[in-house]
Amino acid sequence: GAGVSQSPSNKVTEKGKDVELRCDPISGHTALYWYRQRLGQGLEFLIYFQGNSAPDKSGLPSDRFSAERTGESVSTLTIQRTQQEDSAVYLCASSRGDRGGGEKLFFGSGTQLSVL
Amino acid sequence: GNSVTQMEGPVTLSEEAFLTINCTYTATGYPSLFWYVQYPGEGLQLLLKATKADDKGSNKGFEATYRKETTSFHLEKGSVQVSDSAVYFCALGNQAGTALIFGKGTTLSVSS
Numbered sequence: 089g090a091g092v093s094q095s096p097s098n099k100v101t102e103k104g105k106d107v108e109l110r111c112d113p114i115s116g117h118t119a120l121y122w123y124r125q126r127l128g129q130g131l132e133f134l135i136y137f138q139g140n141s142a143p144d145k146s147g148l149p150s151d152r153f154s155a156e157r158t159g160e161s162v163s164t165l166t167i168q169r170t171q172q173e174d175s176a177v178y179l180c181a182s183s184r185g186d187r188g189g190g191e192k193l194f195f196g197s198g199t200q201l202s203v204l
Numbered sequence: 205g206n207s208v209t210q211m212e213g214p215v216t217l218s219e220e221a222f223l224t225i226n227c228t229y230t231a232t233g234y235p236s237l238f239w240y241v242q243y244p245g246e247g248l249q250l251l252l253k254a255t256k257a258d259d260k261g262s263n264k265g266f267e268a269t270y271r272k273e274t275t276s277f278h279l280e281k282g283s284v285q286v287s288d289s290a291v292y293f294c295a296l297g298n299q300a301g302t303a304l305i306f307g308k309g310t311t312l313s314v315s316s
Contacts, residue, residue: 092247121303130308131248131293144303179248191297193240193304195248
């Protein structure tokens with residue numbers, strides 16, 4: 089597709105339920121990132137996939153959070169037993185994956201998650 | 205570890221005023237530095253970047269210079285417009301190719 093696509097755009101769930109958020113990166117981008125943006129806060133890094141390397145999971149806040157990526161395509165972020173503090177906008181980004189830290193990230197529009 | 209600190213907002217300016225949004229960083233090695241912008245109702249997008257010391261990134265009238273001696277990457281614009289109203293994020297990219305680290309964001313509101 090033309091850009092990074094995330095679904096759903098909005099998700100309302102009850103505390104204790106599991107949710108799955110989906111990200112379709114730009115075709116050909118080997119790097120994929122998940123960030124969380126709580127109301128009034130900055131972007132909080134969650135997890136980073138780069139090609140076939142082991143993902144960098146250092147930002148996942150608890151073991152209720154997990155993410156998978158199939159090859160260099162779709163990624164899903166799963167939050168189990170959701171809590172109210174999980175309410176946030178979850179942003180996905182992709183990049184070409186050039187090493188050196190100088191690559192440009194392309195962001196999706198995010199999924200607004202509300203846990204009641 | 206690596207971190208980014210940017211000035212607290214919101215910043216409220218009149219049209220044609222001069223803008224500075226401060227950003228300082230802590231990092232090992234020689235990171236790349238970025239400013240991303242989030243316009244109302246839109247996703248984050250790259251505004252400008254600099255990949256080495258003394259580089260100046262520029263775009264849409266905005267500029268930022270990579271200052272290694274002061275570990276800073278302040279965003280400036282000489283004359284802001286209402287359409288510049290947005291949230292601005294400073295970010296750092298480690299040369300190891302790990303995920304970008306973002307600051308907390310600064311909200312800019314420009315009135316006519």
